[in-house]
Amino acid sequence: MTADATPGSVHGAVQTVDDFLFTEDRTALLGSRCTTCRACTFPRQGGCPRCTGDSMEDVALPRRGTLWSWTSQGFRPKAPYTGTECYEPFGVAYVELPGHLIVETRLLETNPSNLEIGMPMEFTLVPFRDDDYGWPVHTFAFVAVRDV
Numbered sequence: 001m002t003a004d005a006t007p008g009s010v011h012g013a014v015q016t017v018d019d020f021l022f023t024e025d026r027t028a029l030l031g032s033r034c035t036t037c038r039a040c041t042f043p044r045q046g047g048c049p050r051c052t053g054d055s056m057e058d059v060a061l062p063r064r065g066t067l068w069s070w071t072s073q074g075f076r077p078k079a080p081y082t083g084t085e086c087y088e089p090f091g092v093a094y095v096e097l098p099g100h101l102i103v104e105t106r107l108l109e110t111n112p113s114n115l116e117i118g119m120p121m122e123f124t125l126v127p128f129r130d131d132d133y134g135w136p137v138h139t140f141a142f143v144a145v146r147d148v
């Protein structure tokens with residue numbers, strides 16, 4: 001962080017872990033798409049896992065998808081996990097982003113009775129830990145869409 005950076009508003013938006021994972025405005029995940037075969041990756045890659053081509057372009061991934069599979073993370077992950085020491089279980093899922101790929105993500109919902117395979121999900125940011133100034137640093141998650 002530079003001396004003139006304002007804690008909590010780096011980039012003019014919320015602070016996030018691993019900035020390369022997000023579009024610049026933090027409104028979507030940022031992946032790669034092969035310009036030859038259209039395969040997508042997340043996180044971004046320089047080469048295509050499908051056709052082995054090396055012509056990849058950045059692509060903002062869809063904000064909405066569907067729940068493909070999920071489980072619950074019941075204990076604090078080992079290093080290199082950098083989340084808070086005060087650990088609370090969270091949901092982990094694969095969410096299918098139509099026409100793109102399936103991403104591994106946190107879920108805001110951890111109550112199994114509120115989850116159903118195929119249900120619509122939406123990208124969001126959640127607090128992950130605090131920076132050295134006490135400002136929240138966010139990571140991505142998906143939350144069930146209730147308005148469809």
Ligand SMILES: [Zn+2]
Pocket residue numbers: 034035036037038039048049050051052053
């Ligand atoms: Zn390709």
